[in-house]
Amino acid sequence: MKQTDNHLLTRRQIVLGGVSAALGWLLGGNSALAQIAVKPPGTERRGDVLVCLFLRGGADGLNMVVPYAEDAYYRNRPSLAIPAPNDRRRPANERALLLNDLFALHPALRPLYPLYAEGKLAIVHACGSAERSRSHFEAMSAMERGVAEAKASIGNGWIARHLLSVPRKGSSPLRAVAFSNVLPESLRGITDAVVLQTLSDFRLAMPKSMGITQAEELQHTLREMYAGVDRHGVDQTARDTLQVLQTLQRVDPSRYRPAGGAVYPDSELGRGLKQVAALIKAQVGLEVACLDKGGWDTHVAQGGTAGWMPANLTDLARSLAAFATDMGGAMRHITLIAMTEFGRRVRENSGLGTDHGRAGVMLVLGGGVRGGQVYARWPGLEPHQLEDPGDLRVTTDYREVLAEVVWKRLGNPHIARVFPGANLRRLGVLGLV
Amino acid sequence: MYSTEPPAYKGRGRPKLGSPLRVGGGRGERFSRFIFSKFINRGVQHGKDVKPPCLHPNSHVCRTTLVAHFSARAGWRKVKLSRRECLRFALVAGAGIVAGCQPMLRRAMAPPPLVTGLPARKHLPADVLWLNRVTFGVTLTELDRLAEMGKIAYLEQQLHPNEMGEQWLVRLRLRGFEIFQTAPAELGDLPVPEVLRQLQQHAILRAVYSRYQLHERMVDFWRDHFNVAASKGLCAYYLPQYERDVLRKLALGRFPDLLKATARSPAMLLYLDNYRNRRGVPNENYARELMELHTLGVHGGYTQRDVQEVARCFTGWTVEERFLRPRGTFRFDPAQHDDGEKRVLERHIPAGGGENDGERVLEMLAMHPSTAKHLCKKLCVHFMGHAPDATVHRLSEVYLSTGGDISEVLRELLLSEEFVQSPPAFKRPFDYMVSALRALYALTDGNRPLQEHLEKMGQPLYRWPLPDGYPHGEEAWKGTLLARWNFAIALCANAINGTRVDLPALVGKPPASDALLQTVFCLPPDAPSLRSLRERLHGTLAQQAALILASPQFQWR
Numbered sequence: 006m007k008q009t010d011n012h013l014l015t016r017r018q019i020v021l022g023g024v025s026a027a028l029g030w031l032l033g034g035n036s037a038l039a040q041i042a043v044k045p046p047g048t049e050r051r052g053d054v055l056v057c058l059f060l061r062g063g064a065d066g067l068n069m070v071v072p073y074a075e076d077a078y079y080r081n082r083p084s085l086a087i088p089a090p091n092d093r094r095r096p097a098n099e100r101a102l103l104l105n106d107l108f109a110l111h112p113a114l115r116p117l118y119p120l121y122a123e124g125k126l127a128i129v130h131a132c133g134s135a136e137r138s139r140s141h142f143e144a145m146s147a148m149e150r151g152v153a154e155a156k157a158s159i160g161n162g163w164i165a166r167h168l169l170s171v172p173r174k175g176s177s178p179l180r181a182v183a184f185s186n187v188l189p190e191s192l193r194g195i196t197d198a199v200v201l202q203t204l205s206d207f208r209l210a211m212p213k214s215m216g217i218t219q220a221e222e223l224q225h226t227l228r229e230m231y232a233g234v235d236r237h238g239v240d241q242t243a244r245d246t247l248q249v250l251q252t253l254q255r256v257d258p259s260r261y262r263p264a265g266g267a268v269y270p271d272s273e274l275g276r277g278l279k280q281v282a283a284l285i286k287a288q289v290g291l292e293v294a295c296l297d298k299g300g301w302d303t304h305v306a307q308g309g310t311a312g313w314m315p316a317n318l319t320d321l322a323r324s325l326a327a328f329a330t331d332m333g334g335a336m337r338h339i340t341l342i343a344m345t346e347f348g349r350r351v352r353e354n355s356g357l358g359t360d361h362g363r364a365g366v367m368l369v370l371g372g373g374v375r376g377g378q379v380y381a382r383w384p385g386l387e388p389h390q391l392e393d394p395g396d397l398r399v400t401t402d403y404r405e406v407l408a409e410v411v412w413k414r415l416g417n418p419h420i421a422r423v424f425p426g427a428n429l430r431r432l433g434v435l436g437l438v
Numbered sequence: 439m440y441s442t443e444p445p446a447y448k449g450r451g452r453p454k455l456g457s458p459l460r461v462g463g464g465r466g467e468r469f470s471r472f473i474f475s476k477f478i479n480r481g482v483q484h485g486k487d488v489k490p491p492c493l494h495p496n497s498h499v500c501r502t503t504l505v506a507h508f509s510a511r512a513g514w515r516k517v518k519l520s521r522r523e524c525l526r527f528a529l530v531a532g533a534g535i536v537a538g539c540q541p542m543l544r545r546a547m548a549p550p551p552l553v554t555g556l557p558a559r560k561h562l563p564a565d566v567l568w569l570n571r572v573t574f575g576v577t578l579t580e581l582d583r584l585a586e587m588g589k590i591a592y593l594e595q596q597l598h599p600n601e602m603g604e605q606w607l608v609r610l611r612l613r614g615f616e617i618f619q620t621a622p623a624e625l626g627d628l629p630v631p632e633v634l635r636q637l638q639q640h641a642i643l644r645a646v647y648s649r650y651q652l653h654e655r656m657v658d659f660w661r662d663h664f665n666v667a668a669s670k671g672l673c674a675y676y677l678p679q680y681e682r683d684v685l686r687k688l689a690l691g692r693f694p695d696l697l698k699a700t701a702r703s704p705a706m707l708l709y710l711d712n713y714r715n716r717r718g719v720p721n722e723n724y725a726r727e728l729m730e731l732h733t734l735g736v737h738g739g740y741t742q743r744d745v746q747e748v749a750r751c752f753t754g755w756t757v758e759e760r761f762l763r764p765r766g767t768f769r770f771d772p773a774q775h776d777d778g779e780k781r782v783l784e785r786h787i788p789a790g791g792g793e794n795d796g797e798r799v800l801e802m803l804a805m806h807p808s809t810a811k812h813l814c815k816k817l818c819v820h821f822m823g824h825a826p827d828a829t830v831h832r833l834s835e836v837y838l839s840t841g842g843d844i845s846e847v848l849r850e851l852l853l854s855e856e857f858v859q860s861p862p863a864f865k866r867p868f869d870y871m872v873s874a875l876r877a878l879y880a881l882t883d884g885n886r887p888l889q890e891h892l893e894k895m896g897q898p899l900y901r902w903p904l905p906d907g908y909p910h911g912e913e914a915w916k917g918t919l920l921a922r923w924n925f926a927i928a929l930c931a932n933a934i935n936g937t938r939v940d941l942p943a944l945v946g947k948p949p950a951s952d953a954l955l956q957t958v959f960c961l962p963p964d965a966p967s968l969r970s971l972r973e974r975l976h977g978t979l980a981q982q983a984a985l986i987l988a989s990p991q992f993q994w995r
Contacts (some may be wrong), residue, residue: 061903139728139742142906156737186896188908188917200917201896210924212933215980226974226985227923233970234990236862237912239919243990246920299903304711304723355719356711394746 014254052342052416053373054285055293057164057191058274059149060321060345062302063141065314065359066366067348067397069411070128070379071101073109077386081352082393085309085359087111099310106127108379112310113318116326120370125336125366127374127437129367130381132401133347139361141302144346148403149190151424161194163423164293167184167411168195170419179249183295184277192295204280205259207407208250224250252289261286267331270323274298278328285335305356325370336374340438344403351386352395362396367406371413374438396420402428405435413438564858565589566960570995571821571863572596572852573651575873576960576983580651593852597690597845599650608647615640617678622704623766625675633674633887637681638899642892643885645872652848656689657681658868659820660909661732661899664700664732666709668900673709676766677900680705693813693842694804697732701800702768704757710905713750717776725749729803735815738808744783750776751787751795804842810834817851819910823863829856862994864912867895869995870922874929874987875937877958879944882937891934894921904949919993926987930980940981951975951982958986967991 072078073089088095090103101109102118108130110118120126135153136144143155151163160167168181181198183189194199201207209220224247231243261283269275274296281294300317307314321343329336348365364384370376382400384390392398404427411417420427569576569584571960572593603610617636625633645654664685668674680703688696700706707713712724713984725748729740754775758767770793779789782799783806791798803809814833818825832854833847840846851857865873871892875882882888892898896918902908909915930936930941945953952963955972959965963972971989975982986992 137742138736140726140736143736183917185912186898193913198917200896207920209920210927212928212931214933215931215984223927223985226976227988230971230974230985230989236994237864237916239864239912239916239990239993242916243874243919250920253899272946304721305714354714354721355716356714356721360722394742 008352016142023374035233039280040407053338053410053414054291054333055164055369055415056278056281056296057293058298058339058340058341058343059125059145059189059191059298060301060343060350061141061145061297061299062345063144063347063349063361064317064345064365065303065307065349066130066345066364068309068314069111069114069318069366070104070130070305071109071111072130072383072386073101074107075386077351079388082309082356083353085307085353098157107383108381111316111318113316113321116322117368120326120329121377124377125370125372125374127342127376128379128381129369129401129406129435129437130379131364131384131399132331132367132403132406133364134403135343135399136347137363139347139363140359141346146190148344148346149193151191151407151427153402153404153426157426159425162189162191163407164191164295165194165198166423167415167417168293170422171417179252179289179291180279181293181295182284182291185295185297189295189297192293199245201280203276204253204283207253212245217418220250263327263331265330265333267327269327269331270320272320272324273309274320274324274431275327278324279331282328282331284340285332303349304354304360305357305358307353307358326369327410329370334372336370340369340371340373340410342407342410343368348397351391351393363392364397364399369410369437371407371414371438375436382436401435404438409435409437439935457924504981531678563961563965567858567995568852569960570654570873571857573876574645574654575867575876575995577876577879578957578960581960589853593652593849596650596652597848599648599653599690602647608643612640612643615678618682621766622676622679625678626672628675630668630674632865633678634668634900635889637677638889638892639884641681641899642872642882642888644819646875646880646882646884652852653686654843655820656848657686659817659902660685660689660696662902663816664696664706665902665905665907665973666705666900667903667905670709673705674900676703676705676708679703690845690848691843693809693837693844694760694801694898696844698797698800700732701728701752701755701796704766704768707755707757707768712752715753715755716774717753720746720749720753720776721991722746722749725750731906733803733812734806734808735812738812740783747782748799750780751782751799752789754793755796805838807834807838810837810842813837814847814851817847821851821863822857822860823910824860826856826860829854832995864910864915864994865919866908866910866915867897867922868899870993871895871925873995874926874992877987878929878939878941878983880929880937880939882934885936887935888937891921891928894918895925896921922993923988927984930984930987932980937982941983945979950979954979954986955981958983958992 017024033175044204067078067082068085068087069091071087073087079086087101087109088099090100090109092100098112101111102115103109104121108128110121115196116125121128134144134147136147136155138144138155140155147153147155147157149162150157150159151166152159164181179199181195182194183192183198183200184202185200186202188200189346211223213219228244228247228265231240234240234243261279263269263279263282269279277296281291281296284291284294298317298321301314303314309315325341325343328341332339344367345365349359350362353359380401384398384400386397388395404424408420408427410425412420417423503726565584566581567575568589569580573580582812587595604612615636616628617633618640641657645658648654661681666673666677666680668677680700684696684699684703684705688699704713706724710724710727711721715721716723722745726745729738729748730736734740754771754773756769756771756774758765758769763769772792775792775795776790777790780787780795783802785802787795787798811830812832814830814837815825817833818829829851832848835845836850871888874880889898896915897908927940929937932938941954945957951972955961955963955968955975959968961968968991971986971991975985977985
């Protein structure tokens with residue numbers, strides 16, 4: 006990605022500004038976004054906006070992207086297996102959707118099918134980390150810190166290291182946003198990550214009885230009070246928080262209306278992605294957004310084509326599809342990664358669920374993605390091809406995927422700093438983006 | 439309050455106190471004798487003056503009041519109360535209690551105004567810090583108690599919580615929770631959010647008002663250490679029982695007992711799926727978290743093989759769900775237990791152990807040196823924000839030599855030098871909220887409006903989705919500063935429904951910034967740590983209080 010350091014507007018920027026202003030006008034006067042369609046200074050785009058979605062609990066990759074050509078899959082999962090696309094004994098809406106001669110998509114992921122066909126969605130199978138503890142926390146911690154195994158001594162997150170290794174463009178306080186309760190580990194290590202539950206919560210609420218008419222006055226005092234505190238970057242956080250407050254005073258996210266007729270599901274993920282869309286369109290300098298979707302730890306009653314996990318998949322697919330529709334052409338400058346800490350055991354357990362396994366699935370969605378393919382060095386599901394005690398082997402290091410995105414889509418050449426110690430010979434081998 | 443009409447007196451003269459009741463054998467009369475013997479006579483023995491009813495939190499005053507009214511109007515000799523009179527009495531008293539309790543409760547929970555003007559209260563900053571870390575937040579009242587009792591006696595009292603030692607109005611308030619009066623298996627009629635509302639309300643009320651603050655802080659500790667997320671399955675319905683009979687009851691006892699109680703609790707069996715752990719198809723979830731989180735710690739020296747073996751030991755540990763049995767209780771199912779021999783942590787467990795396999799594993803794990811280290815480290819972080827190696831080592835030795843006695847470990851930790859010398863510890867949102875409520879002597883019902891603030895700060899209780907519990911430290915929590923500021927503003931502006939602060943009663947009329955600082959921090963207002971804050975205070979009393987609670991000085995302890 007070419008970097009433009011001068012502040013003169015290029016022809017492309019002028020055209021973009023004009024188009025977005027026109028779009029804003031078309032959307033109507035009640036959209037607050039229309040008022041700020043022109044970028045604030047210092048927020049030039051370096052690379053794509055990264056949306057990182059973490060599926061927490063270990064999503065079962067084998068049922069998301071089904072290796073329907075493997076007999077072993079059906080042998081190991083007598084009750085959980087998804088019927089093959091050509092299985093005439095089952096109704097069509099229960100069959101997996103054909104991707105290629107080995108893989109098919111879970112029917113609940115149908116909303117993603119057009120994106121795959123258009124080449125915007127790429128699937129990486131049999132990928133994961135080298136962490137073998139099968140502990141949620143260790144595996145999540147390894148992935149969020151961007152290391153091979155959790156015992157690595159590196160303490161900060163990979164997204165944090167990415168943001169630290171590129172020169173800071175402008176001073177946007179909304180550079181990295183996490184829609185979560187607590188700061189995700191992937192953003193640990195930078196002081197300007199902002200944790201939000203909803204965008205509209207992000208203001209100083211002033212009850213009338215307080216008698217303060219000017220929020221600015223209070224903000225000023227708070228800024229002064231926290232300026233002298235130097236413990237674990239709390240002063241910086243306070244400063245940035247106050248800055249964000251001012252920024253958001255110009256945007257009213259509660260009145261946001263999705264474009265292109267997109268309908269976000271009324272779920273935590275749907276609401277989260279809608280707010281990411283609002284932030285991206287508001288052009289307040291968002292570089293990274295982190296979201297979580299929990300509920301993948303399906304030890305008991307996982308459900309095959311209906312039930313617990315399919316409900317999760319439906320929400321996931323509808324949310325991502327709505328996001329892609331809403332962003333429209335702007336998807337050219339957005340890359341979304343959905344990842345999980347590990348996949349699940351090949352064999353279903355007595356509770357009609359699956360236990361913690363090894364390799365899982367990653368989804369990469371964006372305008373710059375070479376989609377329409379399943380990227381997999383498939384290890385096979387026969388007993389001798391599995392890793393003890395019966396798990397899909399990891400043949401693609403999850404960092405290969407992340408590194409390609411960081412390098413080619415986020416415009417950050419410092420891969421060695423983002424993923425220290427990773428085997429870089431393979432970088433770019435996937436050709437994913 | 440009790441000024442409503444008591445039963446008519448038909449005798450003559452002032453009644454003699456304490457004279458026996460002469461009543462007949464009717465059912466109503468037996469009832470009245472019961473009433474009198476139960477309440478009245480006891481009150482009489484106190485023999486206190488009549489005071490305006492129920493302005494004082496001490497319970498005996500109120501009882502005396504009841505007697506005084508009664509004795510003034512009613513004769514003691516040859517009293518004969520008809521059933522109707524008894525009912526009327528009960529009705530009146532009941533109405534009085536209903537009408538009177540709310541204000542009484544409020545007054546009992548909020549001590550009278552403390553700092554008006556600027557009295558010369560001088561306390562050792564070390565004592566202030568000590569109390570701030572032992573409790574959910576130092577207050578002037580607590581500091582006075584400490585000064586009165588001395589540190590050793592105070593700590594002993596804290597280590598021996600006693601429900602009867604709580605203020606009686608607090609006890610009364612805590613008695614009304616439906617979730618604690620119903621068996622888990624019967625709770626299903628309530629929606630999960632209602633169970634959670636009551637659980638959180640109960641936790642908040644205790645944390646703010648309990649006399650046994652150390653006990654509350656330890657309950658908070660175990661709630662994270664043995665986290666059970668309400669969001670999973672039916673866990674929410676088993677949480678009240680789990681909290682009361684396991685975490686709360688054994689919070690200061692021996693760790694092996696607590697560990698065994700959690701292992702058998704339906705809440706944990708459901709949360710970590712052990713109820714589905716069966717012979718031939720073991721479920722590893724509990725076995726893994728047991729070693730990784732509850733005992734040894736992730737680098738405590740166990741292998742994937744150990745996880746599988748421990749899972750085998752716990753096969754058959756399940757929750758009763760058969761017809762006509764006590765549903766929702768622990769059950770060992772021998773038919774589902776893998777009775778072969780096992781090898782856990784290099785030790786042999788012979789075949790045929792049955793339920794004892796699990797017991798043996800728990801004992802082995804509870805007294806393992808890695809467990810001692812893991813637990814002591816977590817305790818240090820919980821109370822001081824970080825864990826110096828030397829302290830952890832010393833505490834581990836105490837732990838191992840006392841058979842895992844939590845009270846002994848706490849004694850060693852809380853009376854150590856480093857306890858008050860270590861760097862400031864960042865309050866978690868729950869700590870922050872409770873300390874603010876305590877500092878301003880707030881009257882709160884701990885209900886949803888308050889709970890919503892806790893959620894915005896990122897720590898809705900019982901809702902951490904992973905078995906490792908809410909984290910500690912600045913890195914995890916600094917992202918929600920804005921929510922803390924908003925809470926501070928809302929609290930001081932009395933904009934939280936069900937929660938009230940009375941600042942003028944607490945510190946007098948403005949300018950009262952010094953009194954406010956002193957009340958909140960229990961330090962002289964010219965203390966070096968408060969200097970910069972003191973310079974910036976301005977505006978009305980509420981604004982000043984909000985600034986104090988929002989200040990960096992109040993985020994650490």
